[in-house]
Amino acid sequence: MLSFRIAARFLKSSPGQSALIIAGIAVGIATQIFVGSLITSLQDDLIDSAVGSSPHITLTAADDDATVSGELAAAAAKDEPLISTAVPVRTLSAIFSSGEDSVPLSITGADAAGLDTIYKLSDRLVSGAYRLGEGEALVGAIFADKYGVAEGDTLELLLPSGSIAELEVSGVFDLGQATANERVVFIDAGSAAEALGLADDEYTAVQIQLSDVFASAEVAERLASDNDVEATEWQAENEQLLSGLSAQSGSSTMIQAFVLIAVALGIASTLAISAVQKTRQIGILKAIGMGDAAAGRIFLWQAALLGAGGTLGGIALGYGLIALFGLVPVPFSIRPEPSFIALSAAIGMTVALLSSVIPARSTSRLDPIEVIQNG
């Protein structure tokens, strides 16, 4: 541990230089933590807005006119551990008329508790109650506002069969998407079965949510082949969003990489300067018997100490920046992931240690006679 003690003493003997490089590393690590957490949280928020309250996979019968059974949902949930919820639904379209306006609506009928696991409707009600008894309907906020519909009103819908269905509005929801808020209506499973003329165990689709949204493609493929059904998944229908997220991730990674390269160059140059400044000391230590490896370790320890100080400072600074961002009035908050912080710390330490390789090697190769002869 003599190398460690000498390294610590060398750093202590140049407090200004040591503080500057620690600050440099801290700023680099803080930037990495802030930018990385910002982009990750932003993407999580975007994905949650896009698919947090909608099915990630929809299973329908391979044959257009056929139906699926309620057991398909239970079987799929049993087979795929990534499925967090699978709800059998009956979907149909209908027309709502208001004066001269005719509005096509997309109606989803299912068990209220099941629907809530996918659409989180109970949390998203803006008025009324989350209730889907027989003949009751939940409508979107834009639809309600546009056509003056409120809780307790009766909704008359023209069904594909040509008959008219009368539903009582029990509540108004806001799913955070304009199209859904204007065109989607939820009704109870029985009313939907009646409108479509389906038996008790006949459904048009099974709507599924996953614990890992990005596993939708592979899960959908397995479900389709295992159950002989058609499976559509959200990623295939949101390519633009995905390419946007991918570009964002790429630019974030680039920024973080360049920040780390700048940090590495900073540490390497400081250690190289320190190695030159301490040539005489290293030379005399070697003259009185210090081995090449022990001499080289002095700079590895210096880098480790600088890296540890800078990384700890960077984590504190990163959390500070995130807390500061919390004061900005934006509808979004940064949630730093402990695993990402740990990764940043590990990267910080690795970069610091790698930066010391060149000065450590040149120090270990230094011949004491060079110092003794040159004074």
Place this chain on the structure above:
Amino acid sequence: MADLLVAEELEKVYGEGEAATYALKGVSFTLEQGEFASIIGQSGSGKSTLLNMIGLLDTPTSGQVLFDGENTTALGRKGRARVRNEGLGFVFQFHYLLPEFSVWENLTMPAQIAGRAITADAKRRALDTLALLGLDGLENKNANQLSGGQKQRVAIGRALMNRPKLILADEPTGNLDTANTAVVYELFRTINKELGTTFLIVTHDRKVAQQTDRILEVLDGELVQDVRNDYAR
């Protein structure tokens, strides 16, 4: 007395072919345990080069150095570092203390390099050495806070700390005034007599050489004289 150091046909050549410069031309001599000897010569004569070969700081182009029965020429960098740490003590014209460390830390550095714990015995020895060097009470001072003479005495103490068999001193008083020079040689002589440590002192000053028991004179890379000095104390 047993041979402590045997230098055999030491040659050091810089450059090749017509550009070859001979710094040492086949120097051979033997140093016995407990001797107090000096190497004298003009600047550029090759005396420091010879000392660096003997101190394993430099390697000869040909010839060999046997120290305490071990052929050091065959050793690698690690082995040479071990011998420098355990068997040799160095005092240079410049003190070469570590300015970041205290007097005590500088003094005990060779022991720390050897990985030896500073035992009660080692501590007592270090304090005795400080007392012998007239540096009592200065152990916690930073090396930079000492005068030139004090720094050189700490450097001598450091050279003594591992109780080496041979102390190599290259113009050890070159940067000191007359009073401090006298103190340093007095110290060398005391250590030589009390501890039986062998000394080989490089100097260009004939007056200094005349205080040693044996004078080896180097001229143009050759050992031209090796005489006993019965007039020394």
